[in-house]
Amino acid sequence: MSLSLGVRRIAIAAVGAVLVGLILRAIMVSRIDRGDAWYRVQETGILRVGMDASFPPFESVDADGRYIGYDVDLAGAIGERWGVEVRFVNIAFDGLYDALLAGRLDVILSALPQDPLLTRDVLYSKPYFLAGQVIVAPSLNPVSSPDELRDRAVAVELGADGHAELVRLNRDRGLDVHILARPSLQEALATLAAGEAHALVCDRVDALPLTASGGYVIGLVPLSTDPYVAATGIGSPRLAAELDDALEALRQDGTLAQMQNDWLGR
Amino acid sequence: MWVGRILALAGLALHLSVPPQRLVLLGPTQRVVTMNSKIGVHTRLTDEVEEWKIQRTLEMVREMGAPWIVEYFPWAYAEPREGHYDWAHADMVVEHALAQGLTVIARIDYVPEWARPEGTTPRYIAEDDYPRYARYVTAFAEHFEGKVSHIIIWNEPNLAFEWGYRPPDPAGYAELLCQSYRAVKEAAPATQVLAAGLAPTLAPPGDEFGLDDRLYLQALYDEGSGACFDGLAMHAYGYTFAADDPPSPDRVNFRRVELLREVMVANGDGEKPAYITEGGWNDHPRWTRSVSSLQRIRYTVDAYERARLSWDWCEAVCLWAFRFPVAQRTYQDRFTFVTPDLIPRPIYTELARYAHGEPLEYLVQEP
Structure with missing residues (x-):
């Protein structure tokens, strides 16, 4: 099949334009990529x-x-x-x-x-x-969400972010959580283990090892997510x-x- | 006619749909009640956009019994284009601070994009641009004359990070300090110009990231910059050490500032005051340089007491950091006294008791 001269010229021009476009794009991409x-x-x-x-x-x-x-x-x-x-x-x-x-x-x-x-x-x-603050409770008596802490005693490390979260629950949602602030996480955990608290609030990083033995579980709804x-x-x-x-x-x-x-x- | 009415109604509806702004009034000037006039904090209201939170933060500073604040006023925020100043936010912070009876120390750095080469960090300033910085600091001093009494020239220039990721350069900083000092003194002579607080570090000469603060300060004196500041800002972080841990050249602790004071005295600057403009302890349980919450409270009270009783050369102890506008969600949050949503941490309530001479609550739990 033969093409007329005009059609050939148009085809050559189109191919040329495409080639020029590809070359320009390659140059642009390489310029962008240099800084990547x-x-x-x-x-x-x-x-x-x-x-x-x-x-x-x-x-x-x-x-x-x-x-x-x-x-x-x-x-x-x-x-x-x-x-x-x-x-x-x-x-x-x-x-x-x-x-x-x-x-x-x-x-x-x-x-x-x-x-x-x-x-x-x-x-x-x-x-x-x-990461973020979570609720830890005994596996036999789990706590799913912050609302379940209403009127409950909850252990926490004094001054920790979890401590502030509990104060916030009381201030903003009126849950009347009884906050048992202990000088260290270990002492807060001991308070939970002794049955003096219904739950413990701590960072998920600290909570994960506590759940390894199966004695404790992390609540489904976290207090904060990081x-x-x-x-x-x-x-x-x-x-x-x-x-x-x-x-x-x-x-x-x-x-x-x-x-x-x-x-x-x- | 009806088109005009519809537009008016639409405008009214739009106006009514905008949530009402909380009305914030400065109110009468307050007075800080405290038994320790050196208590201070480094507030961080730079990125706080809500005026009522600025006001409440500063109220809480006063209520804690702290008469001093250090606040950060980034150059890039107030001079977005060369020669065009926008003082609106800074005015808001300063006016509310004054209404609470607080004394303001202003830290000034953070270079606008127009004043530094492309690809540099906001802590980078070329020597050719020192006059631009000096002009800005002077404009700040003039604008706030009689309101902001102290200005800190730059921050921690002995760290590569704070010097635009270049090797620390005492001669370069000395030149920046002297140009700024001369310009400010000409325009607002009563303003006290403070040399930058240095980062407490043991980094030896040639270290990639910093230079020992004692060596850096001596180098500043060697460059002749002793005549270019009215007082010295100091940074006093305790890390894992108690507030009474003795100073030593090979240790970074709270009392390391006493070694800086020795450098001042040795260079004939014993009459000049110093101001601790950053410092304190962190109580994040996983940061390797932190202490427990109770230790932090104990050390902080001891630090303020030490300044009150033993450091006549130290005018104020402004600890890092009172509150962040938004949570950092890192260990940095555990330097603060108050959460972003204004919940006081135990250290805040205990310091308020200390400052007002009331019985302490948490420290009696100490073993």
Whole structure:
């Protein structure tokens, strides 16, 4: 089949336009990508993970100077999936975001809650752990929700966030919880074990080991939820997407559950 | 005609649909009742948008018995474009503080985007931009003359993080301090200019992240900046140590400020006052540098008492941090005295008893 000269010219022009478009797009993409930390990580084979290693069981430094904890293992698992070496950078918590903005880090992984004030500056991953205040009660007499604490005695560590949550329940919802504030979590737990309190309020991180033996259960409705996430720079959408994919894969294959069991006893 | 009526009705409906704003009146000027005139706190009202919460926060400071506050006034917030000042929020904070009878120390840093190179952090300031910072601080001092008595030039410049992730540079900071001091003194001579509180750290020279605060302060004097401040801001964190733990060059504790005082005296600045503008203890159970809630209460009362009885060179002890506008949901929250929704933590109620000479409640539980 033969084409007329005019049709040929139009076809050649169209193909040319498409080629020019593809070349321009490639140039634009490469310009965007240059700033994406994903490519730096791939080129260097090093993932720089920032953390404030003073917060066990998520991140701390052991007696031999090694980084240990849930987030440390998580970073290692991500590095393994990507085939890159993980280098930890230990920075005080209030300096982590600036270190990311200054290009000293690729990722923050440090028991980090999402900060809605910073979403113009950083990209957050999907949550990989759910912290927050929960209700713990004996398995034989469980408490599902805060409403069931009305007029009940509840043990809590003095000054803890759970203490403030109980004051808030009384102030805002009039539950008349009888707050038994104890100097430490251990003493609050002893109060519960002695039957002086109907329940205990504490952080989910502290609650998980208590439930390991089966003697206690965590209420279905938490008092507060603090999802932990990873953060990358706003100019690294590819790294953020790869991070989400890696976290999802680690969730699917049971790695996250295993880490939680290793570091939190459940 | 009917179109106009419909528009008027629509306008009225729109007006009525807006939730009413809580009416906030300054009220008569209050007086702080306290048995310790050095008690202070670092408030953090920077990002607090609701006026009634600003007022209530400052009321609670007064009711606790603290006559001093340090507040953070970010440069980037008040000068969004060069030469265009927006004092609305700062005015609100200062007016409410004064109405509660509080003395305000202003910390000023956080560089606007227009005053720093692209890709730098808000703590980065190039030497060429020092005059811009000095102009802003001077404008602040003039605007708040007679209302804000003390201004802190920058914050913790001995940390790389607070110096725009560059190595700490005492000579650079000394120049920034001196330019600012001279400009402020010319415009508002009564304003007290404080050199920045240094981060307590043992970092040796050449460390990537910081420089020992004692060495940094001496370096400032070596640069001749002793003539460029009326007083020194100090940071006094206790971490895991009690308030009476003795100072030592190889230890970061509350009394480390006594070593900084020695540096001041050794350099002929024994007559100048110091102000603790950050410090205190944290009681998060999992942070490795924290103490228990009861220990925190004990150490904090002891710290205020030490300043009252033994530190005649220290004008105020403003501990970090009275309240955050929103929860950080990290161990940082356990530095606070009051929750974001204004629930007093036990340390607040106990300090109020201490400041008013009333019997303490929690400390009697101590073993």
